[in-house]
Amino acid sequence: MTLGKETMDLLPNLKVISTSNTGVNHIDVEAATAHGIRVGHAPGHFLSDSVADFTFGLLLASARSIGYGNKLVPPGQQVTCSTLGIVGLGNIGRAVAERAIGFKMNILYHSRTRKEEMEKYLGLTFCSELKELLEESDFVVLCVPLTSETKNLITSKELGFMKSTATLINVGRGGTVNHDDLTSALQDGIIKAAALDVTEPPVLPTDHPLLNMSNVIITPHIAANTVNDFERAYFAALDNLKAGIKGEELPYSVN
Ligand SMILES: O=CC(=O)O
Numbered sequence: 001m002t003l004g005k006e007t008m009d010l011l012p013n014l015k016v017i018s019t020s021n022t023g024v025n026h027i028d029v030e031a032a033t034a035h036g037i038r039v040g041h042a043p044g045h046f047l048s049d050s051v052a053d054f055t056f057g058l059l060l061a062s063a064r065s066i067g068y069g070n071k072l073v074p075p076g077q078q079v080t081c082s083t084l085g086i087v088g089l090g091n092i093g094r095a096v097a098e099r100a101i102g103f104k105m106n107i108l109y110h111s112r113t114r115k116e117e118m119e120k121y122l123g124l125t126f127c128s129e130l131k132e133l134l135e136e137s138d139f140v141v142l143c144v145p146l147t148s149e150t151k152n153l154i155t156s157k158e159l160g161f162m163k164s165t166a167t168l169i170n171v172g173r174g175g176t177v178n179h180d181d182l183t184s185a186l187q188d189g190i191i192k193a194a195a196l197d198v199t200e201p202p203v204l205p206t207d208h209p210l211l212n213m214s215n216v217i218i219t220p221h222i223a224a225n226t227v228n229d230f231e232r233a234y235f236a237a238l239d240n241l242k243a244g245i246k247g248e249e250l251p252y253s254v255n
Pocket of ligand 1: 021023
């Protein structure tokens with residue numbers, strides 16, 4: 001649910017909206033700005049380590065069928081020395097890359113802006129076209145926020161560029177992937193597997209096919225759920241709220 005203009009119209013005294021999330025796709029920031037309402041969030045670097053740790057948990061669990069260890073499964077896929085494609089090189093993308101180095105992975109990234117310094121420092125290869133990254137990667141990790149530009153970034157067309165042995169991992173927002181297309185791609189063997197911490201809708205109906213596929217791992221948007229990061233995010237939200245109520249600039253402002 002989005003906190004939108006209609007609600008803001010009903011609250012003429014509203015001064016500040018503060019979320020303990022990093023992503024603000026649940027708030028109409030443009031409408032808030034037009035209403036003179038300050039919007040604050042928890043900055044991305046607060047939770048990037050927790051999310052990147054979890055991303056590798058999903059990646060390894062999917063590649064090596066860890067959750068299926070007690071059932072008969074075909075041999076898994078080696079993660080060490082494989083190719084990782086990171087879509088979105090913000091705080092989380094960078095933290096994922098840092099972990100991938102330990103697995104001796106060949107690391108590609110695609111991002112709106114090229115980050116040459118980080119590229120050199122971490123030994124990353126920039127793909128100006130998403131297609132190139134999708135074609136080359138064994139594991140594709142989506143670390144992008146949901147915006148008008150990233151909505152349905154991954155549809156049948158993009159899934160079709162991926163290797164049939166590749167895995168899609170999403171730790172950003174579900175809306176960046178068309179879930180009907182993803183379901184078909186997994187059913188038809190267009191890609192091998194998916195590991196999703198976020199889905200669209202955020203809670204899938206109990207009869208959704210993705211929930212019953214052995215090549216899919218779904219977790220309920222918990223990548224950032226560590227005591228350490230929750231505490232930091234809640235304090236950030238509180239600091240934003242206190243500043244906003246006093247009419248001061250927010251320490252972690254969005255607008
Ligand atoms: O997904 C988590 C967040 O945006 O805080």
